[in-house]
Amino acid sequence: MKMTSLKMKKILEERLTDSSLNTKYNREQDTLRLEWKSSNQGVTIKLPNIIAxxxxxxxxxxxxxxxHIHESLKIMNQSYQLEGMEKQIFPVIRSTSFPTSSNSGAELVFKEHTAETRIFYAIDLGKSYRLIDRVMLEKENWSDKQIDEIATFNLRSLEQSYKVDTVADNDFYFFAKQDGYDASRILNDSLLEEIAGMSKGELAVAVPHQDVLILADIRNKTGYDILAQMTMKFFTEGRIPITSLPFIYEERKLTPIFILAKNKPEDKK
Structure with a gap:
């Protein structure tokens, strides 16, 4: 039987029933929103994405x-402090279209990264995490530099193991630990330098969604086509998409590139 938005809406409402929650269905946008009655904070679900x-x-x-929704709603209903949780603070990569304020209107703490990405910060809570907003930062009298240094230091402590696939003489390194910070590993300069030092061709980097980082030693034109197709596939399937554009890593800098089918990108401005 074909799944429709109304059928999926009914399934989710039955699975997520709670007297403390309101549910709102937007037929035009094809979304279902669940939010706490007490605060109006909540999550919005794009039904076509879930159906796919x-x-x-x-x-x-x-x-x-x-x-995921249960965890997200639970976190929204609690307050957190940064003091004493320093070892649980990590950077997370998001697209530049990601909201810079929470549902309650608090400004999120973030740092510019590339033309396609921004760095946000989160408190790790085990199964999920809470993005850090400026109210939390000001309560502790912490600076943006301080939160960035703490998060970057913790990132380096994460396991850096990877899987390698060789396709058409190009090596693809996959980081997918499913710890919530796979894409964040793009911020680990020593890791990128290590792979760059091993590479025989040009090093490309991709963060199509939160739960994967792809490093690619591109040695021929076919490698660019494979990377473009791979990145787009991951981007469309990811729970939290980031960008379908790969980057060239050169002289410790990341430059977004457009890859044309069967052609090596020529414009790397």
Missing amino acids: KYNERGEQAIDELVD
Whole structure:
């Protein structure tokens, strides 16, 4: 039986029933919003995206979404302090279109990264995390530089293991620990330098969604085509998409590139 938005809406409402929550269905935007009655904070679900994942993975996709929503709503209903939680603070990569304020209107703390990405900061809470806003920062009298230094230091302590696939003489390194900070590893300069030192061609980097970092030793034109197709596929499938554009890593700098089919990119301004 074909899954429709109304059927998916009904399934989610049944799975996420709670007397403390309001549910709102927007037919025009095809979204379902769940929010706390007490604060109006909540999450908005794009139903077509969930239906696509359901068609591909079945009930598992719904189970994962429900778990994620439960965690997100629980975190919204609690207050957190930074003091004493320094070891649990990490950077997270998001697209430049990602909101810079929380649903409650608090400004999130962020730092510019590339033309396609920004760095936000989060308190790790085990199954999920809470993005750090400026109110939390000001309560502790912390500076942006201080939170960035703490988060960057903690990032370097994460495991850096990877899987390597060689396709058409190009090496692709995949970081996918599923710890919430796979894409964040793009900020680890020593890691990028290590792979760059091993590379025989040009090093390309991609963060299509939160849960994967791809480093690619590109040695021929085919490698660019493979990377472009791979990045787009990951981008469309990711729970938190970041960017479908890969980057060239050169002299410790990341430059977004457009890859034309069967052609090495010529414009790297």
